Amino acid sequence: MSELIPGLDDLSQKGCIEVSSGGSEFEWMKFEQRKLYTNAFIVVDGKILLGYKKRGFGVHKYNGFGGKVDAGETSIQAASRELMEEAGIESSLEHAGTFLFLIAGVEWAFHIDIYRADSYTGTPIETEEMHPHWFRINDEDHLDTPPIPFDKMWESDDLWFPLLLKKRNFIVRTDYIREGERDVLRKWCVKETSFNAS
Numbered sequence: 001m002s003e004l005i006p007g008l009d010d011l012s013q014k015g016c017i018e019v020s021s022g023g024s025e026f027e028w029m030k031f032e033q034r035k036l037y038t039n040a041f042i043v044v045d046g047k048i049l050l051g052y053k054k055r056g057f058g059v060h061k062y063n064g065f066g067g068k069v070d071a072g073e074t075s076i077q078a079a080s081r082e083l084m085e086e087a088g089i090e091s092s093l094e095h096a097g098t099f100l101f102l103i104a105g106v107e108w109a110f111h112i113d114i115y116r117a118d119s120y121t122g123t124p125i126e127t128e129e130m131h132p133h134w135f136r137i138n139d140e141d142h143l144d145t146p147p148i149p150f151d152k153m154w155e156s157d158d159l160w161f162p163l164l165l166k167k168r169n170f171i172v173r174t175d176y177i178r179e180g181e182r183d184v185l186r187k188w189c190v191k192e193t194s195f196n197a198s
Ligand SMILES: Nc1ncnc2c1[nH]c(=O)n2[C@H]1C[C@H](O)[C@@H](COP(=O)(O)OP(=O)(O)OP(=O)(O)O)O1
Pocket: 037, 038, 039, 040, 056, 057, 058, 063, 064, 065, 066, 067, 068, 101, 110, 112, 154, 156, 157, 174
């Protein structure tokens, strides 16, 4: 079995297949506190909907729609609320992955539940926080639509996006450091799971 990812449930890693890892020369960062977040991706007809973040954490990056889980909310309720607040749409979301994200300088770990859906209702709209855009998911179709802009996303996104797009469930941990204005990926591990880890 591959090395257990610290900070993620040991049981959920049983039987997982490691897809990618790096930064073995570094220790995993320590953390005392964990905060819950969500991130939702809509994939329809060969295209994925991403939002350009206009303010706050991760500003100027493209990402799914999501944010903090509020007190009294479940993760799926938070994911649906954030999708409506940030993109103006509703969707029946399914859990796709669990992502533990640390960044030097922030004392808590971000425990992010990743969701996906292949349909939605409403029309994606620009909101205070996000500007929605469609991107093609392969180079065979929709050549009039731009490809996924990995160079303007979190550096680790291209490690787990293939699993998200293939509808495979996964767990990920990424530890980042800050170099000036840049968020730099230092250590990571991505595993495919055969079931939902939460
Ligand atoms: N490394 C990485 N890759 C992909 N996605 C993310 C990360 N780190 C992250 O934090 N995220 C995601 C998780 C969330 O979807 C957002 C961050 O949430 P944030 O916008 O700060 O939360 P809100 O509750 O919307 O914030 P405010 O309303 O307080 O601005 O990024």
